[in-house]
Amino acid sequence: MSNMWADSFLQEAEDLLAEIQECALLLDSESQPTEIVGRLFRAFHTIKGSGAMFGFDHVTKFTHHVETLLDGVREGRVAVSPQLTELVLAAADEIKRLLAVEPTVAPEPSEAREKLIAALEALSIVSAQLPAPAIGSIEPDIRAAMAQERSWQIVFRPCKDIFACGGNPLLLLRDLGNLGSIDVVAQTENVPTLEELEPGMCYMGWTVTLRTAADENTIRDVFVFVEDGAELTIKPMDDPPIQVETEMQGTLPVATALSSDRPAKIEPSVESTKSLERKPATPDAGKALSKESTVRVPSARLDRLVNLVGELVMNQSRLAQAALLAGTPEMSNPVQEMERLVAELRDDVLSIRMLPIGTIFGRYRRLVHDLSAELGKEVDLVTEGAETELDKSILDQLGEPLVHLLRNSIDHGIERADQRVALGKPRRGTIRLSATHMGSHVVISIEDDGAGIPRAVIRAKAIDKKIIAPDASLSDRELLNLILLPGFSTAKSVTNVSGRGVGMDVVKRQIDTLRGSLTLASDEGKGTSVALSLPLTLAIIEGLIVQVGADQFIIPMSAITENVELERTQRMQKNGRNVVVVRGELIPYIDLRAAFQVEGDAPEIEKVVIVHHGDDRVGLLVDRVLGTHQTVLQPLGKFLRNIEVVSGATIMGNGSVALILDIAAVVHFVDRQTQQALLQASEASD
Amino acid sequence: MQTLQGEQDNSLELTGALDIIAAEEVRTSLLAHLEHHGRLSLDLSRIESCDTAGVQLLLAAQRSAEAACKPFAVVAATDAFTTVCTALGISSAQFLAASIPRLEPACNEKENTVE
Numbered sequence: 001m002s003n004m005w006a007d008s009f010l011q012e013a014e015d016l017l018a019e020i021q022e023c024a025l026l027l028d029s030e031s032q033p034t035e036i037v038g039r040l041f042r043a044f045h046t047i048k049g050s051g052a053m054f055g056f057d058h059v060t061k062f063t064h065h066v067e068t069l070l071d072g073v074r075e076g077r078v079a080v081s082p083q084l085t086e087l088v089l090a091a092a093d094e095i096k097r098l099l100a101v102e103p104t105v106a107p108e109p110s111e112a113r114e115k116l117i118a119a120l121e122a123l124s125i126v127s128a129q130l131p132a133p134a135i136g137s138i139e140p141d142i143r144a145a146m147a148q149e150r151s152w153q154i155v156f157r158p159c160k161d162i163f164a165c166g167g168n169p170l171l172l173l174r175d176l177g178n179l180g181s182i183d184v185v186a187q188t189e190n191v192p193t194l195e196e197l198e199p200g201m202c203y204m205g206w207t208v209t210l211r212t213a214a215d216e217n218t219i220r221d222v223f224v225f226v227e228d229g230a231e232l233t234i235k236p237m238d239d240p241p242i243q244v245e246t247e248m249q250g251t252l253p254v255a256t257a258l259s260s261d262r263p264a265k266i267e268p269s270v271e272s273t274k275s276l277e278r279k280p281a282t283p284d285a286g287k288a289l290s291k292e293s294t295v296r297v298p299s300a301r302l303d304r305l306v307n308l309v310g311e312l313v314m315n316q317s318r319l320a321q322a323a324l325l326a327g328t329p330e331m332s333n334p335v336q337e338m339e340r341l342v343a344e345l346r347d348d349v350l351s352i353r354m355l356p357i358g359t360i361f362g363r364y365r366r367l368v369h370d371l372s373a374e375l376g377k378e379v380d381l382v383t384e385g386a387e388t389e390l391d392k393s394i395l396d397q398l399g400e401p402l403v404h405l406l407r408n409s410i411d412h413g414i415e416r417a418d419q420r421v422a423l424g425k426p427r428r429g430t431i432r433l434s435a436t437h438m439g440s441h442v443v444i445s446i447e448d449d450g451a452g453i454p455r456a457v458i459r460a461k462a463i464d465k466k467i468i469a470p471d472a473s474l475s476d477r478e479l480l481n482l483i484l485l486p487g488f489s490t491a492k493s494v495t496n497v498s499g500r501g502v503g504m505d506v507v508k509r510q511i512d513t514l515r516g517s518l519t520l521a522s523d524e525g526k527g528t529s530v531a532l533s534l535p536l537t538l539a540i541i542e543g544l545i546v547q548v549g550a551d552q553f554i555i556p557m558s559a560i561t562e563n564v565e566l567e568r569t570q571r572m573q574k575n576g577r578n579v580v581v582v583r584g585e586l587i588p589y590i591d592l593r594a595a596f597q598v599e600g601d602a603p604e605i606e607k608v609v610i611v612h613h614g615d616d617r618v619g620l621l622v623d624r625v626l627g628t629h630q631t632v633l634q635p636l637g638k639f640l641r642n643i644e645v646v647s648g649a650t651i652m653g654n655g656s657v658a659l660i661l662d663i664a665a666v667v668h669f670v671d672r673q674t675q676q677a678l679l680q681a682s683e684a685s686d
Numbered sequence: 687m688q689t690l691q692g693e694q695d696n697s698l699e700l701t702g703a704l705d706i707i708a709a710e711e712v713r714t715s716l717l718a719h720l721e722h723h724g725r726l727s728l729d730l731s732r733i734e735s736c737d738t739a740g741v742q743l744l745l746a747a748q749r750s751a752e753a754a755c756k757p758f759a760v761v762a763a764t765d766a767f768t769t770v771c772t773a774l775g776i777s778s779a780q781f782l783a784a785s786i787p788r789l790e791p792a793c794n795e796k797e798n799t800v801e
Contacts, residue, residue, distance in 0.1 A: 170773055200739070202738065204745075
């Protein structure tokens, strides 16, 4: 078996397991779970079938038990219940474990797996023995379907290489026949002559009239393995008939045409083919085709594409500058046109990497479900803005911070159900996970309606850990932000879930790395909200080019609040720090020339670029501000990767390199320098 | 799969499995038979099993015969074959014609000169 195919199956299985998890958690909340059950069944059915095809026999064997149970649910023999949800989730976990085992290797015997299989079987059997309540639990549409048969018209034209993919139209038609009474008419007009025929290809299609009590999902399940690349239309007969883009075969019903006492001489008869009016393809056929137009591409290839486009953008910028210097209109026109095309290409390539944040919401639903069960709490997760798009590279790094924030909300925030009732709150706590666009940023917020963050506990803990003096005067925001410091935890006991004090600072650091910001708000007794503001993409940066000596640096535009001029005579210090007065407010600034030991004298009038640093403002003293620059961020090579004050580099139009400053790192770097200088000064004076 | 030349009626007898594995071999035999004979009569009374690719092959043979203005007929078939045809929605009229099939007028003249 080719590894490529096995990898492809594993990727597909991963997607299906994510879908299973999502569906399972929706089961309880849905008033009409028929569709959800159908999706669950199809997902397990696909894993089972594909697993068998790629040699994952143990997966197939296990999945069969789940499929049996879900089949019972579809038929109304098994009721939808919290127990069913738990079993489906546990089964998905078990399949994940089994998929980690090489297909040729038998998995280790597992008591937990055996118990799970027993539970799956028990639920099927128990429910089957209780027909009355089970029937009572059947959804109205299933009940109606059971009571009444319906006629369906199915048009199926498989992809040409169905035989090579292991598909067998004969078996599909037999499976359809098992659902009810069936009338099959082959469409053979595409079958070529012997000379043109490739015997391994399928040129036929079928129009099937099926009378059955089964619903559309059940019929569709028959085609689950051959749907890709096929045209499949399933319509109830009372709807307008499907327009078939084909010539139909003769109309003699097959069942009556051939007697069973063959071999025998057969009645001479020839039926001519009838040409029916050709109709445009149905919209559903278009849907089948659109499915084909999706391509799965490894994200590393996309990253390479983004890097190449980055190179292209930079070179285009150099070319534009060269054209400007040359001053020839013959050159400037095509260069301008190229600039437009490169910009379009850059935007398109970057948009390929954008993914809806909903792709990671699903896993949090499971997390909340499991954690609340573990901690004996009742919590609902409400998600909003799942369609909001973010660069994949950001989404990939957002997983852990969000997990930690949700854990905190459940563990520290949401109270136990009895406590909530006593407080006059709804029994079930709610965590709202939402994402929304705000200009060039996406704001993700996690809000809970729990107990909030107790300020007194924070203060006591901070004093205990000697983070603040007992008499320190802190604003409410400063007090709250103490929990973002390394090693700070207010949990009374360490649990498996949170409370080891290694969380919030890691979250903060991770968000800083993503060039984002974290804002905390908490109302004691009412709840807490954490807002994460993140750039849409890390690949492009809008920056301000500044010059210090002969060097150019880029300061991220999103951090800048304003620029002010500073004459040499206005320089002043307070408590050993440089400060500048801006509209009466003292703002500390960092002299980049001194910090980076740039040679040469500073000009008479310098500029202070004032930027956000957390909740504070800090200035960066530079010689000149040269203008704005949008660039594709290039990571530094391995020899320069450890320079902590820069987050990347870019090549300017004239071919020179400009480093992109990491504001937080620059502040920490200078803080450290200052501390060392103060220490050396005090040692020298001693 | 075996292809045997009928002794008396110039029919081509196919035996064994008429399936995707045998399809290329049968295609070659059918093409050769069609080239050397004025009609394509198939005896399927010893077909033991059959699949979609096998049935499709015969449809292609029928197309080729039509294109060459030569009569095509399946003169006998087993249950195994007819059952599969039934399941695939191929009407009896599609194959099972013992005598000379209807031909387009343009072919009639040629037909008269063949045998």
